[in-house]
Amino acid sequence: MAHPPVDLLRGTLDLLILKAVSGGSEHGYGVARWIERATGGALQIEEGSLYPALHRLEDRRLIGAEWGLSDNNRRARFYRLTPEGRRRLKSETANWTRFARAIFAALEASPQSAPAGA
Amino acid sequence: MAHPPVDLLRGTLDLLILKAVSGGSEHGYGVARWIERATGGALQIEEGSLYPALHRLEDRRLIGAEWGLSDNNRRARFYRLTPEGRRRLKSETANWTRFARAIFAALEASPQSAPAGA
Numbered sequence: 196m197a198h199p200p201v202d203l204l205r206g207t208l209d210l211l212i213l214k215a216v217s218g219g220s221e222h223g224y225g226v227a228r229w230i231e232r233a234t235g236g237a238l239q240i241e242e243g244s245l246y247p248a249l250h251r252l253e254d255r256r257l258i259g260a261e262w263g264l265s266d267n268n269r270r271a272r273f274y275r276l277t278p279e280g281r282r283r284l285k286s287e288t289a290n291w292t293r294f295a296r297a298i299f300a301a302l303e304a305s306p307q308s309a310p311a312g313a
Numbered sequence: 314m315a316h317p318p319v320d321l322l323r324g325t326l327d328l329l330i331l332k333a334v335s336g337g338s339e340h341g342y343g344v345a346r347w348i349e350r351a352t353g354g355a356l357q358i359e360e361g362s363l364y365p366a367l368h369r370l371e372d373r374r375l376i377g378a379e380w381g382l383s384d385n386n387r388r389a390r391f392y393r394l395t396p397e398g399r400r401r402l403k404s405e406t407a408n409w410t411r412f413a414r415a416i417f418a419a420l421e422a423s424p425q426s427a428p429a430g431a
Contacts, residue, residue: 207416218424233422237415288420295413297355298325302406304351306336 208240208248210291213276213284216258222271223249249274257283326358326366328409331394331402334376340389341367367392375401 215226215233226249227240249272252258257280263273276284333344333351344367345358367390370376375398383389394402 233419234415297352301351
């Protein structure tokens, strides 16, 4: 619990990567920067977390990858969402939202008695 | 990503336990049942996750424990929040809320361009 951001991030990094590449092809550095910007800097993505996650998602065919040139003319792998990845993004976004709301509800509940109907 | 609830839970179980015992003394079974009720059944707490977490929190002196009798007259350990645990509950609730909101913001952002000022 000393580092809740990291714990929280671990479970949702894959989801945020799918979101980051859902608008078109993006290289790894761009994915990390997008996540940092879109979360207002709350999540900092380390390369040691990012690249294993990208490979894992590629292995599961949720994203596809091909070599290309970045803006500064360096060779980089560009990632895009597959149709299966798009379905997964939708279902996991719904899952994430449901569970985050459930936790919010618990954090706002009375500690000794759960809210009626909750 | 096959089991986002479990991933999400791992990072927040300690926090929910602190919340569960913040209103008074509670035994382990009661903690698990409270979390399940307060999250509307969205989070199911396994004993294999619960008891290690309780011991961890006790080791860190965020909760205290003593033996007592449960409603059905069985010997059980009862947990309560320490002053340090109460401070931690407050700060971690704020952390969790901040990071969950950051992820919500990213999930709602345009995938290719982060919202201005986000």
